[in-house]
Amino acid sequence: MKKRINNVFLLLLFITVGLLVTVVLKQDVKNDIPLSIERIDNLNRELEVSKNKIKVNNEIIEKLNLEIEEKEKLTDEEYLKEFLNEEIYRLEILSAEKNLKGKGIIIELNDASDEAFAYSKLGIIHDIDILILLNELRAIGVDAISINDVRVCADSEIECLGPTVRIDNISKATPFIIRVLGDSEKLYAGMTDKNSYLHLLESVYKINVKIYKWDNVQIPKRIRRGK
Numbered sequence: 001m002k003k004r005i006n007n008v009f010l011l012l013l014f015i016t017v018g019l020l021v022t023v024v025l026k027q028d029v030k031n032d033i034p035l036s037i038e039r040i041d042n043l044n045r046e047l048e049v050s051k052n053k054i055k056v057n058n059e060i061i062e063k064l065n066l067e068i069e070e071k072e073k074l075t076d077e078e079y080l081k082e083f084l085n086e087e088i089y090r091l092e093i094l095s096a097e098k099n100l101k102g103k104g105i106i107i108e109l110n111d112a113s114d115e116a117f118a119y120s121k122l123g124i125i126h127d128i129d130i131l132i133l134l135n136e137l138r139a140i141g142v143d144a145i146s147i148n149d150v151r152v153c154a155d156s157e158i159e160c161l162g163p164t165v166r167i168d169n170i171s172k173a174t175p176f177i178i179r180v181l182g183d184s185e186k187l188y189a190g191m192t193d194k195n196s197y198l199h200l201l202e203s204v205y206k207i208n209v210k211i212y213k214w215d216n217v218q219i220p221k222r223i224r225r226g227k
Contacts, residue, residue, distance in 0.1 A: 093143050096153050096222035100144050104217035105187045107133070107198070107209070110175040114206035122205050125174060127160035129207075132197045133178070134158075140190040143181040144219040148172040151222040170223065175208075184213040 092098045109125055117123025134152065137145060145152045150167045152158075157168055164171045180187055191198050191211055201207040 096144070096151050099221050100181055100219040101216055102143070102181050103184045103213075103215050104143075104179065104181040105184055105191065105211060106214050106217065107178040107180070107191065107211045108175055109178070109201075110208040112206040113208060117206045123207070124163075125165070125176060125201075125207060127158050127165055129197075129201060130158055130165060130176070136190065136197055137180055137187065140187055141182055142187070145181070146179045146219045148177055149220055151220055153222060168223065179214075179217050179219055181217050181219050184215075188213050 092100065109129075111125055112123030114123065130147065134145065147165075147167055150170050150172065152167060157166075159166050161171065164173045165176070166172070188211065190196060193199065198209060198211070202209040
């Protein structure tokens with residue numbers, strides 16, 4: 001009887017231990033699931049960070065390659081020649097110490113011949129008219145300008161003296177021939193636009209205006225004041 005009780009006791013003990021082990025194992029399995037999902041999320045985040053780093057590195061590499069290409073161009077003889085010629089031309093424009101020629105436009109201005117304006121101040125070209133036209137031309141983009149073969153620079157003085165206009169102490173009378181070096185298409189389009197000041201002079205004040213594109217516009221070097 002005692003032996004049977006012991007056997008039953010052992011059996012119950014084994015059953016209890018077995019149940020405890022099963023519960024523990026099930027609990028471990030349940031705990032493993034969220035740990036695996038969390039790890040996957042971490043890996044995904046790390047992957048995105050890596051992708052971003054690769055993208056940034058590719059952009060840096062591309063930028064460096066472009067810089068290398070630009071520097072390699074500097075060793076190219078033709079590129080250097082073109083670059084130097086452009087710089088020389090730019091300095092010649094700024095200094096105004098050399099005659100220039102190239103494509104551009106020519107504008108001819110003369111006082112009004114219409115009877116209603118011919119004998120009034122409205123039909124006469126003034127210094128302010130010249131200044132406004134010069135500002136419009138420069139806004140479009142020019143390389144060089146001359147008026148009646150006098151080079152006009154950024155610091156040139158233009159003033160009206162009776163029937164003449166004085167440019168850097170050199171008096172010039174009508175007709176005024178304005179030669180402009182630059183993009184002839186853009187300059188012509190800008191000056192013939194219905195909103196341009198040139199169109200106003202012609203349509204309202206009856207100033208005689210002629211404008212045309214020219215392939216060989218010649219601009220003289222600057223004549224210094226007092227010479």
